[in-house]
Amino acid sequence: MRQPQCCPHRGERGDAIAGTELTDHRRFAFTTRPHAAIDDATREIGAAIGVAITGSVLAAAYGHGIDPVAPMIPEPARAAVQDSLAAAIQVAEHAGPQGEQLAELAQNAFLDGLQQASWAVAAILLVGALISAFWPPRRS
Numbered sequence: 001m002r003q004p005q006c007c008p009h010r011g012e013r014g015d016a017i018a019g020t021e022l023t024d025h026r027r028f029a030f031t032t033r034p035h036a037a038i039d040d041a042t043r044e045i046g047a048a049i050g051v052a053i054t055g056s057v058l059a060a061a062y063g064h065g066i067d068p069v070a071p072m073i074p075e076p077a078r079a080a081v082q083d084s085l086a087a088a089i090q091v092a093e094h095a096g097p098q099g100e101q102l103a104e105l106a107q108n109a110f111l112d113g114l115q116q117a118s119w120a121v122a123a124i125l126l127v128g129a130l131i132s133a134f135w136p137p138r139r140s
Helices: 021-027 036-066 075-083 085-093 097-134
Strands: none
Touching (some): 036 075
């Protein structure tokens, strides 16, 4: 597929998946690209903060969901189950009849955490949209 003339770098750095059309068009709207460094830094810092916030919310909610059954899990596996859904599934596969309940609880805890992280991102997006709507940039 042929790339549009305004976006010659699309997909070269992997940002075609994560970047938006608006970002690319705004970035390449300037022929001399006077604000390219600011745009790139803003995008990278925003992505890092977004990952940190969503990861923290997801991890906290997952841990909160696993906490009720954590004392029943033997010590060598307890920390792994509390840290990771993948580890919880592995432990559940070797836990016999209770393993199915552990796997289901871990999956539900992860999905609850994912939902809470999504709501946190939605709230951040809403605040950003309100700021953009009521505090437009100055025109020079």
